[in-house]
Amino acid sequence: MARQYAAAVAHYLFNVVQGGGANASAQEQAAAFMRAAMWSVENSERHRVSLTPGDLVLLYLGAPDRMFVGRAELASAAHDWSASEAEACPGTAAGGVLLAHVEAWDPPVPMSDVLSQMDPVEKAKADFDAGVVRITEGEYATALAVAAQRHRATG
Numbered sequence: 070m071a072r073q074y075a076a077a078v079a080h081y082l083f084n085v086v087q088g089g090g091a092n093a094s095a096q097e098q099a100a101a102f103m104r105a106a107m108w109s110v111e112n113s114e115r116h117r118v119s120l121t122p123g124d125l126v127l128l129y130l131g132a133p134d135r136m137f138v139g140r141a142e143l144a145s146a147a148h149d150w151s152a153s154e155a156e157a158c159p160g161t162a163a164g165g166v167l168l169a170h171v172e173a174w175d176p177p178v179p180m181s182d183v184l185s186q187m188d189p190v191e192k193a194k195a196d197f198d199a200g201v202v203r204i205t206e207g208e209y210a211t212a213l214a215v216a217a218q219r220h221r222a223t224g
Contacts, residue, residue, distance in 0.1 A: 079124045080209040081116065082202040083108055084131050095130045099138050101159035103128065106168045109160030110147045116201045120147045120166055127204070127212050129180070135195050136177035137212055144169035176223055178216045186211050 085095040093101075102108045108126075110117050120143055128139040145167040150158060158165065180195040187208070 079119065079121065080204045080206055081124060081126045082129050082204050083126050084129050084197045084200050084202060095134060098159065099128055099130060103139055103171050103173050105157055105159055106171055107158045108165050108168060109158060109162035110165040110201060111162050112164065114201045115199060116203055117147045122146060125209060127209060132196050135180040137174060137216065138177045139171065139173040141168040141171040174216050176219060178212065178219055183212045183215050186215055
């Protein structure tokens with residue numbers, strides 16, 4: 070009998086670097102991606118080829134907001150959009166990923182709250198140049214724990 074091994078789940082931060090045009094803020098763009106259950110990923114992204122269905126992502130607004138706005142599971146690998154996907158996707162990239170189990174966080178979770186719960190040795194930071202950032206399972210879990218605490222405090 071062949072023994073089957075589960076593939077390791079990777080953890081990522083999807084960073085909205087800027088709004089999707091003159092009239093769209095980063096928060097509006099992230100909300101549109103979450104509603105569409107899609108996320109644009111540029112072909113030049115370092116981790117694009119590593120994105121795999123089942124991987125877990127935190128959805129993040131970069132500077133000046135520096136807030137987590139949700140989480141999701143990848144429902145697809147990164148790929149060029151089909152014609153119908155390109156029409157449905159709110160971004161301008163030629164491709165990206167499909168999302169499953171999208172959870173918007175209201176209120177959003179400030180990165181400073183997450184960093185304050187981490188060991189300084191982990192060297193986590195709040196600002197990123199890339200749209201897709203690989204993070205550790207511990208960083209992911211810390212963000213989820215802080216989000217749960219905030220939800221209990223406000224819910």
